[in-house]
Amino acid sequence: MADSRLSDYDVFLFRQGRHYRLYERLGSFPEEDGTCFALWAPNAREVSVLCDSNGWTPGIAPLNLREDGSGIWEGTVSGISIGDLYKYGIKTDSGEWLQKGDPMARRWETPPRSASMVWNVDHEWTDREWMESRGKRLPLDGPWSVYEIHLGSWKRRDGSFLSYREIAPLLADHVVQAGFTAVEFLPVMEHPFYGSWGYQVLGYFAPSGRYGSPEDLMYLVDYLHSRGIAVILDWVPSHFPSDAHGLARFDGTALYEHPDSRRGYHPQWTSCIFDYGRHEVRSFLISSAVFWLDMYHADGLRVDGVASMLYLDYCRERGEWEPNRYGGRENLEAVSFLRELNSEISRSFPDVVTVAEESTDWPRVTGPAHLGGLGFSMKWDMGWMHDTLSYFSRDPIHRPWHHEEITFGLWYAFSERFVLPVSHDEVVYGKRSLLSKMPGDQWRKKANLRLLLALMFVHPGKKLLFMGCEIGQWREWDHEVELDWALLDDPSHRGILRLVSDLNRLYREEEALSRDFDPDGFRWIDCSDRGQSVFAMMRPSGPRPVVGVFNCTPIPRTGYRIGLPSGGRWLELCNTDSNDYGGSGVGNMGGVSADEVACHGMSFSVEMVLPPLGAVILAPETSLSDGRR
Template sequence: MKNFKVCPSLFSDLDTYLFKEGTHLKLYEKMGAHPLCSGETQGVYFALWAPNASQVSVIGDFNLWNPEAAPLSCRPDESGIWEGFVSSAFIGDRYKYRVVSKRGEAFDKGDPFAFAWEELPGTASIIASLHYQWNDHLWAEKRKKTNWFSYPLSIYEVHLGSWMRKEGKFLSYREIAEQLTCYVKKMGFTAVEIMPLMEHPFYGSWGYQITGFFAPTSRYGSPQDLMFLIDTLHQADIAVFLDWVPSHFPSDEHGLAYLDGTALFEHADPRQKIHPEWRSYIFNYGRTEVREFLINSALFWLDYYHVDGLRFDGVASMLYLDYARKEGEWVPNRYGGRENIEAVSFLRRLNEAAHLCFPHIVTIAEESSAWPLVTRPSYVGGLGFGMKWNMGWMHDILKYMELDPLYRQYHHNDLTFSLMYAFSENYVLPFSHDEVVYGKRSLLEKMPGTLWQKFAQLRLLLGFMYAHPGKKLLFMGSDIAQRAEWNHEESLHWNLLKDPFHSGMQLWVRDINRVYFEEKALHEKDFSSEGFQWIDCSDSKASVLGFIRRDGEEGKVLAIFNFTPVVRHNYLVGVPEAGYWRELLNSDGEIYGGMGEGNMGGKEAMEEPLQRQPCCLSLTLPSFGALFFRKEG
């Protein structure tokens, strides 16, 4: 008991009121372990929410893990918060909470609000400081002036443990910082999205089974090391988005499950408790403190780690009570429907809080259903996200590209259907990690035909994505046309760049990123029909597609795609203006591994009406070619 003393609580009456109301937006500065150093107050303050516990104490390196040494006191305000102060505890010490249920069962639990966790196989929390001297002030000022809807947002999705390794081992946050930043900058991506970095016990979950919602995984270093990585990216004008998982959590004994001997964060009813696909626990979004915990987790990463946005994983599984369930395996809402009313309310509240506290960030939903108004404000009935992954477009285009080109003419609708709804939400076009694992094959190996045809079609596919309305996301490895599926246990196959086909693909991605960034017509009106105009969407027999992208002024980019191996000479394409149309990009360029078929750098439009346009171009369309033209003058 000598290491434990009473000290002033970090909780004021207002803090307690806000906590019980569910509106405390800085709870991470009160809950968990907080080193205090002021006058005679030297030590660490601890606070844990465990309303159904009969006893709680702190055990750790500082008291030889003795559950009698540092008992916590339950606050008398019916908040369910246990708190106390340990004078012998210091930054770097490991700790857990010994929680005794009302039935007398004892559990050793990690801290739900811990800022750091020990390296596996250990499961203890670590007392940590979050002090860091940031150097991203210029980026912060730029972000205040950035409209993400009109920004050339090209996102490079990264799994840190397998992007690059050294002698088969992980690179630390600091080791990867310079290499990743230089690569992303060279390739022309304007943002990175990092797969979940929150502490997770099972590496094979890729970070999607989180136990530490306020701590970066210790696999790659300390909190300050991750801050250094984000800081380095920001100084290079690269936005940073983190994958975040509010849809479920694992059942590991040291985690959130049965934290005080009861179903606290999860549901008690097994029909609501277990996620059918991942066999993990589902958060109880109807409980005030659980919603508050998750909202604070999101705000914490935006606050202390300066991230520019969060991508919410598994939103569809949150919205539907019968998600992946059979009849009789789910509980209807109070109106008898399948919609998860509590989850909807939670998502709206979280998005409101995030944009209130950090108005210049963006939240992105991975939402695979047709739920309406995902990217519309809550005050008009929306969920309040800034953007949403366009899973429908992704599935349609990949299904189309896997067809033998001979049969594509009968599936032309798979190319054009996405434009029927392209502006109903603010879409991100994703070729993510999910499309290159579990037997789905890499993007390159999805393409039919000879090896040359596979590379040509992958260049075509990426060209189509960058021309299509919507922001862009490409998973690591696809930028170098990795042949094998992604394997989280090894590095990307960087040695492939010795092959001209692979280095050509890398060059194509770099150049198309550059043109996407430079040409406002390709990104400024991504979410508005004013930025898109069909030229020809009906030439199914030739499997050719053409359209114009426009900016907010007079800029125009013509994009033409030939989805067959047939070179088409003297192919006529209508254009809205006479004059010279310069060829910005040609996926069949020899520097990319193509055959060099093209249009000698550009074409003069003929003043002959075609396809409801006053003029036309006579073009050569390369085999599996993607062409981009800009009207000069």
């Protein structure tokens, strides 16, 4: 066709499942004499563009079906330009007319309205220096500390959403103050139901209009980059909602979803599951991932629901799922898709990260795809999260009987490249806020929270903390209201934020703490003091080692001896019981001196004070590499 945007090679790649930039070929493209449309709907009998200028009437602005068997409809429609709303009228094989939004639309109406919008994204980026250096700024083995945020409920103005532009300086200031190196946005892709938090996506190539235009989101990313903050976007290839204007039964058939309901319907989320074995669907999804990295300069994608993709029996009882061709429960097509996804991202964007939310023991999630792994950069450590929160929710009197909830995670800590996630899922739906989970009175709850945060930052693994946890939010997360920022009028809550800031600073500055994926980067000093609920660990790599000692009871302990690798002065880098953090001020007067007394298999040791429900983080006053002791 004369007005076609697709070459024969584009069509070939699309049908092979290897066209990774479909957004350059399918969708709507404004031109001088109208707008060019291209849509995949192979089982449609007719396709029309519906808009205001034709009264939303089918048949007035028809598209033409390519004759190459691709199922792509094309055409240029006059009288429709940038900013105009449209849908596709699709006549099914049964003669029914459907009204569908454009799967490739760059912008949609703000829900509950559901039309697509002709748009030509135009933003002049200013982050060239960031983009050229981000691999060096945030290497995979560097200090990734992620602040997870839901845009609609982080901060509001008189109960209304802030726009992407309005939130940019406020968010950047807070993230810099708290010391995080990256933000992770819950899905910003357009979704019809706000209460899904973005996890029921329909606009796989469009940001949510609730917070502004595509250019506004680009401004937010650009601004965060200017402040040295990386941006990770939550991305959802695991399922999509069944709204009538969306992807479900798009041309009257199961086009994007698997035709077998045992594989194409998600019973837990009442949504549709993509057909990962269909080549065109793979092109669609991988193009979506590439789109956000390419057009929006995202520095990483957190892939939601990976476990639900990997297993055919996920959330299904016996008889509700069909085994694969080998008789197993693995979704072979989804495994292949994830490998292809990560391989393409690694090839085209070698300095970005992909992070899997994967809650099982699937092997080698972060192993190279070409060597049989899934190819992710990192994986959420859901086991660490579950065990650690379980331990800290217990009254200290019961903790000696659950000592292994802290120690067990180190048995597998280096089997993958892990992120330690305290995410949105842990502070909602009756699970209570992180602070409210802690046992005891208000003082003990805050002390326990400070202790947990310190343990998280000394433990191997990248860090992720959901918004509100850093200020000691009492109320569990509610997406309908902003965080309780007034808590920062209370010195004890300001102290929690100050502790997070100091822990993030140590994580950035002490090289030993960010060597999270190196088995030689961790050593237990003592993990056996069950009776006193004390843990002592060391991060030995780097210019100087860092030691963390954690007293998980409200009993102060004096004269507590731990082994150390060297003598001399050891500085108290952090004490979570400091008055500055809202604690009681029990500590070691800024440091301790190690003597040549063997303990815990080391030649030196020190007697120290352990504050109640407190952590003490130590490092030698001088680098061990300079020869001084």
